[in-house]
Amino acid sequence: MQAGDTIMALSSGSLPAGVAVIRLSGPLVQPALQQLAGVVPKPRQMSLRHIGRNKRLDQGLVVFFPGPNSFTGEDCAELHVHGSPAGVKAILAELRNQGLRLAEAGEFTRRAFENGKLDLVEIEGLGDLLGAETEKQRQQALARYDGRLTQEIDHWRDILLDLRAEIEARLDFSDEGDVAQDLPQSWQVQMAELELAIATALASVESGRIVREGIRVALAGPPNAGKSSLINALSRSDIAIVSDEAGTTRDVREVPLDIGGQLFILLDLAGLRDTDSRAEAEGVRRAQKAINEADIVLWLRAADIDDDTRPETKGRLLTIGTKADLGSATECDLLVSSETGQGLSALVARLAELGADMAGGEPALVSHARDSAALTAALDALAECRNQLGNWELAAESLRRASAALERLIGRLDAERVLDRLFASFCIGK
Structure with missing residues (x-):
């Protein structure tokens, strides 16, 4: 994958088909549309155009999505043309002559991640949605893709910031008279509620896995x-x-x-x-x-x-x-x-x-091995914090590690090591 390239891919099903959808993303999208369709349509409005300016290749619908308000965060476009193998091949060849290249597996979604349009949790939800075969799998994947788990994680991170602020105030202003040595009762309540929320989510990993991977029934x-x-x-x-x-x-x-x-x-x-x-x-x-x-x-x-x-x-x-x-x-x-x-x-x-x-009744949002590892690490760090409250430096460091575990889950830390494996499972054009 090369940043800055303009990429293209057939995003619809195998050919021949009634309609083929060709996706574009990158800085050359607008010049490519000018050359191929004679005009850049109004944003997010489909326009019926002849495809091929110097040589008519097909007729179809063209839609333009200007960045950053697009799936990848870059200028994007879609060509909805007839699903003819020869027609699609000719259009892709014309686009290649204009400097575009074929996208790699998952490259559109990776660009969405790199441009802050999706986080890793949402991307995993999208991957699960593409592979969903049952209604419960669809419900579970869509909830994750829609950001419900990300919202929970962001809420937990906000609580961790509040908890750290109380401890670091005692580190930075220990000689000030208006900063008490003992933590307030509200801190203990927040800490307990956070531990319970993360532990509850962790306990649902197995039911989430069952929905995502299926229930294995041995006939013996x-x-x-x-x-x-x-x-x-x-x-x-x-x-x-x-x-x-x-x-x-x-x-x-x-x-x-x-x-x-x-x-x-x-x-x-x-x-x-x-x-x-x-x-x-x-x-x-x-x-x-x-x-x-x-x-x-x-x-x-x-x-x-x-x-x-x-x-x-x-x-x-x-x-x-x-x-x-x-x-x-x-x-x-x-x-x-x-x-x-x-x-x-x-x-x-x-x-x-x-x-x-x-x-379970409501499909669990956590179902991946990464989920389990991150939530377990966060809980362990919170337990260490409780055991180290006599030492403010160590307690604050434990809370920082809990935050890092959650940030790693959504891809704000150490994302590169999971990206290649994650996007390799995506289809071309997504």
Whole structure:
């Protein structure tokens, strides 16, 4: 990425398409519009123009967004043209001749960050929004992109400034008679409220992660318990191979499923048994690992298989009696039949109920590993401050470190080390 360049990109979907959107940003936007469309339209008003001044390339809508009131903070423009591969290629070639270059992945958004239009928290929300597949993911990502978490962080930083001011007054004016040695009661109240607010946000990280990444549901049990058949029945596809031969499934297969707007990741696992086959033994090992890491484990007991074991797991455990059309397994939470469809609706409803409980009512704003690390660091610094109130210098430094942890989260400190990794996941043209 080179600062000062004028960049361009196809920001819409793959071609051919009904409409293609070409985005521009940088100092050469206005000359490029003059050359390509014959005029720079009035700001933020779409204008129908012939595209191509010396040689007509297309006809489309042109809109101009002058900086700094634009997405990137620079002069920006969009060309809404016909989604013809040849037409788009010709327009991009003409723009390249005028000194523009193709944007790299995430370069428009990176410029928005560098020009103070978005912070890192909002950018992560935008990235999550672009990748949202379910309604809850969309709600969570949009709230983060809209700046709700940034507003919370700014409020916490204001409180930290007030707390530091009280302590630093005792450092700078300790010999003044109007500065008491003891901190006022309001300081203790503010400190306690701040610790509670940050701790509450930190406690919601797991529910936020579940919304963003999905609830991992492991379908486990002995061979031929009906795991692959149940996966196919729930997903209404033939994605998993079903066979009477034990050991058919030897790897962890992930199947996404949207239940009530919440993403569930169904894991089809190898049947758990002792085996001399090294390939199957590896599948069993991976299955056991997936069970240990799953949020929900569906332990399958088939009516035609004698099995009374229950796995150890950190997640929620449901015992599902499969092949209910052949009979009823004992001590099961639910009975289902992939063959007849019996009990499938009840199982989906139970998963939706568990998912709603795990994800919470309002989607959590914190869901990334960076969130957890920053909030934990801030809480640790606040705890150190309490332990160091007998030493004003150390207490003030602890409060400064708490502020730095929050500033690092929104990208006002040490942003460069996360930028490349963050923007690499963005699509071209965003």
